[in-house]
Amino acid sequence: xxxxxxxxxxxxxxxxxxxxxxxxxxxxxxxxxxxxxxxxxxxxxxxxxxxxxxxxxxxxxxxxxxxxxxxxxxxxxxxxxxxxxxxxxxxxxxxxxxxxxxxxxxxxxxxxxxxxxxxxxxxxxxxxxxxxxxxxxxxxxxxxxxxxx
Numbered sequence: 001x002x003x004x005x006x007x008x009x010x011x012x013x014x015x016x017x018x019x020x021x022x023x024x025x026x027x028x029x030x031x032x033x034x035x036x037x038x039x040x041x042x043x044x045x046x047x048x049x050x051x052x053x054x055x056x057x058x059x060x061x062x063x064x065x066x067x068x069x070x071x072x073x074x075x076x077x078x079x080x081x082x083x084x085x086x087x088x089x090x091x092x093x094x095x096x097x098x099x100x101x102x103x104x105x106x107x108x109x110x111x112x113x114x115x116x117x118x119x120x121x122x123x124x125x126x127x128x129x130x131x132x133x134x135x136x137x138x139x140x141x142x143x144x145x146x147x148x149x
Contacts, residue, residue, distance in 0.1 A: 001066075002039050003050075003102075004079030005057075007117065009041040013063070035067040046082030047091070050098035058105060072108035081117040 002012055014027045029037060042049060042057025049055045062070060078098070084090040095114070102112055 001062075001073040001075070001106075002037065002041075002077045002079065004039075004041050005045040005049075005081050006041065006043050007081065008079040009039065009063075012039045012041075029064060034064065037064070038066045038070060038073070039063040047080050047094040047098050048082050048084070050078075050101060051094040053101050053104070058101075069108070073106065074108055075111045075113070076102060076106065076109045077113045077115055078102065079115050079117060 002008060012028050040057075040060055040062050042055070042060050045055065045057035045060075049057050066073065080095065082091065082094060084094070099112060102109060
């Protein structure tokens with residue numbers, strides 16, 4: 001299972017966006033064995049949200065469920081983003097709590113891979129999207145700077 005936030009849904013579901021969901025991620029799931037991959041995401045669900053065991057992201061719908069054991073995945077790729085800027089202590093604390101929550105809520109997970117989101121200054125606005133060749137901002141990664149975004 002891939003877990004994350006809105007940008008996670010953007011790349012997983014491409015070329016559709018999270019509002020125009022077409023049933024599965026046409027690009028990503030055509031590359032991987034799509035019967036073994038699924039998505040759970042929450043809008044704005046950074047690490048600070050997954051650190052809250054009662055957050056709505058935990059009850060979000062699973063997109064493109066695995067063919068077997070969809071409710072008990074054994075591997076999770078957890079996409080990490082959040083509002084903490086350069087505050088290492090806050091990042092560390094929320095990541096540890098989010099991991100504890102994952103272990104509690106998804107005890108079948110034997111492997112939890114952490115994938116931090118990295119980005120470029122100015123959110124790389126105006127860059128060319130690799131999937132469409134058009135200028136866009138919707139697929140740009142986060143950038144942590146002194147302002148926390």
